[in-house]
Amino acid sequence: MIGAGIVGLAAAHSLLLAGNSVRIIEQSEPGTGQSTRTGGGIRLAHGSEINVRLTQLSLPTWLSFEQQFGIDPYYQETGHLFLSSKDGRGLATQADLLKSLGVHCDVLSNEEISLQWPELSSMNFSIGNYCKTGGYLDQHRVVKGFAQTVRAGGAHLELRTRVEEVLRDGDRITGVHTSEGSFTSETVVNAAGAHAGVISALAGLEIPFVSRRHELLILEQAARVPEGIPWLIDTDRQVHMRPDGSGRALLGGFLGYDDPDDPDDYDPALSERWSTAVREQASQSFRLSRPDSPVREGWAGLYPGTIDYLPVLEQSMPGLVTAAGFSGTGLMHAPIVGQIVADLICGRSIDGIDISSLQSSRFDNQPTVAELTGF
Numbered sequence: 001m002i003g004a005g006i007v008g009l010a011a012a013h014s015l016l017l018a019g020n021s022v023r024i025i026e027q028s029e030p031g032t033g034q035s036t037r038t039g040g041g042i043r044l045a046h047g048s049e050i051n052v053r054l055t056q057l058s059l060p061t062w063l064s065f066e067q068q069f070g071i072d073p074y075y076q077e078t079g080h081l082f083l084s085s086k087d088g089r090g091l092a093t094q095a096d097l098l099k100s101l102g103v104h105c106d107v108l109s110n111e112e113i114s115l116q117w118p119e120l121s122s123m124n125f126s127i128g129n130y131c132k133t134g135g136y137l138d139q140h141r142v143v144k145g146f147a148q149t150v151r152a153g154g155a156h157l158e159l160r161t162r163v164e165e166v167l168r169d170g171d172r173i174t175g176v177h178t179s180e181g182s183f184t185s186e187t188v189v190n191a192a193g194a195h196a197g198v199i200s201a202l203a204g205l206e207i208p209f210v211s212r213r214h215e216l217l218i219l220e221q222a223a224r225v226p227e228g229i230p231w232l233i234d235t236d237r238q239v240h241m242r243p244d245g246s247g248r249a250l251l252g253g254f255l256g257y258d259d260p261d262d263p264d265d266y267d268p269a270l271s272e273r274w275s276t277a278v279r280e281q282a283s284q285s286f287r288l289s290r291p292d293s294p295v296r297e298g299w300a301g302l303y304p305g306t307i308d309y310l311p312v313l314e315q316s317m318p319g320l321v322t323a324a325g326f327s328g329t330g331l332m333h334a335p336i337v338g339q340i341v342a343d344l345i346c347g348r349s350i351d352g353i354d355i356s357s358l359q360s361s362r363f364d365n366q367p368t369v370a371e372l373t374g375f
C-alpha cells in the first residue's frame with residue numbers, strides 16, 4: 001500500500017479483514033497528506049450517481065465508527081442546504097437525481113427556508129435543496145481510529161519511507177523500491193493522494209491526475225453563527241459555511257478559483273486574499289457573519305483529483321491497483337473504497353455499485369465533467 005492517508009488506511013483495513021498481509025509505505029506519518037486538511041464533510045448530496053452511491057455505501061461505517069474502531073468520530077449531523085438565486089434548473093436536476101437514488105431532498109422556496117430556520121430569514125435565494133442526511137466529523141479522530149486498528153490487525157507501517165521506483169517483471173508490477181530499500185508484493189496499491197500521478201508514471205501509466213489548491217477557515221466564536229442551521233452552500237458564488245460549535249463557523253469555497261498546484265510546492269497557509277474574499281462573500285450570501293468577523297485559524301490543502309473530478313478506482317495492470325483522485329470526497333468515500341480495493345485484489349465481485357465509470361480508460365476519449373455540485 002503506497003500512502004497512509006484515509007484511502008490507504010481504509011483499504012489496508014479491508015484487506016486485513018479479508019485475511020491478507022499488508023505493508024503500508026508512507027513518506028511521512030498517517031494522515032499528514034490531505035486527509036487531515038479537510039472540512040470533515042460527509043454528504044449524500046452530490047451531482048453524480050457514482051458519488052451518491054459511494055457515500056451511501058460508506059455512511060454505515062461512519063455511523064458505527066466508534067463501535068468498530070473504538071474512537072468517537074464526533075459526527076455532527078447538519079444536513080446540507082444547496083442554494084441558488086438563478087432559475088433553479090441546476091438544483092432541480094440534483095433533486096431529481098437524489099430522489100431517484102432514495103436520498104431525502106426537499107426543494108424549498110425562500111419563504112419555506114425562513115419558516116424552517118428563522119435564523120436564515122435574511123437570506124435571499126430563489127430555491128434551496130435541503131438534504132437532511134450528512135454533516136461532519138473530526139478527520140483527525142477517524143485517521144487515528146483506522147491507523148490504530150490496522151496496526152493492531154498486524155499491518156506493517158513503514159513510516160518516513162518514500163517510494164522512489166515501482167518494480168516490474170515484464171508486464172507485472174512486483175513491488176517498490178523505497179528510500180529504505182525494496183519490498184516485493186503480489187499487489188501494489190497506489191493510494192498516494194496528490195502524488196498518485198507520480199506513482200502511476202513510475203509504473204509507466206499516463207493517468208491525468210490534477211491537484212487543485214483549496215482553503216478553509218474557522219471564524220471565532222465572536223461571529224455568533226447559530227447552531228442548528230444546515231451546512232449552507234451558495235452554488236452560484238461557490239461559497240459554503242457550517243456551524244463549528246459555540247458560535248464558530250467553518251467557511252470554504254472555490255470563489256471561482258480552482259487552479260492546479262504542485263503537490264511538492266504548494267503553499268499550505270491561509271492566504272489573506274482568499275480569507276478577505278470568502279468572509280465578504282459569506283456575509284453577502286448567508287447574512288450570518290460579517291466581512292470583518294475574526295478568524296480563529298485557516299489552512300490550504302489540495303483536492304487530489306483528475307481532469308474530470310472523479311477518481312480512478314481500478315486494477316490498472318497486473319499487480320497494480322489504483323485508488324486515487326477523489327477530489328473533495330476522499331474522506332467521505334473511504335470506507336467503501338477500501339472495501340472495493342480489497343474486492344479487486346481478492347478477485348471478489350463488487351456488490352451494490354458499478355465502478356466501471358471510474359476506470360482510467362475513460363480518459364482515452366474526451367471525458368465530460370459529471371460532478372457539478374462539488375464544493
Ligand SMILES: Cc1cc2nc3c(=O)[nH]c(=O)nc-3n(C[C@H](O)[C@H](O)[C@H](O)COP(=O)(O)OP(=O)(O)OC[C@H]3O[C@@H](n4cnc5c(N)ncnc54)[C@H](O)[C@@H]3O)c2cc1C
Pocket residue numbers: 002003004005006007008025026027028029030031032033034035036037038039040041042161162163164191192193194195196214215216300301302303304323324325326327328329330331332333
Ligand atoms: C481544504 C480541503 C477540504 C476538504 N474537505 C473534504 C471534505 O469535507 N470531505 C471529504 O470527503 N474530502 C474532503 N477533502 C478531500 C480529501 O482531503 C481527499 O480526497 C482525501 O484526503 C484523499 O485521501 P488520500 O488517502 O487519497 O490522500 P492523502 O491523505 O493525501 O494520502 C496520501 C498519502 O500518500 C503519501 N505518499 C505520497 N507519495 C508517496 C511516496 N512516493 N511514498 C510514500 N508515501 C507517499 C502521502 O504522504 C500521504 O500521506 C478536502 C480537501 C481539502 C484540501
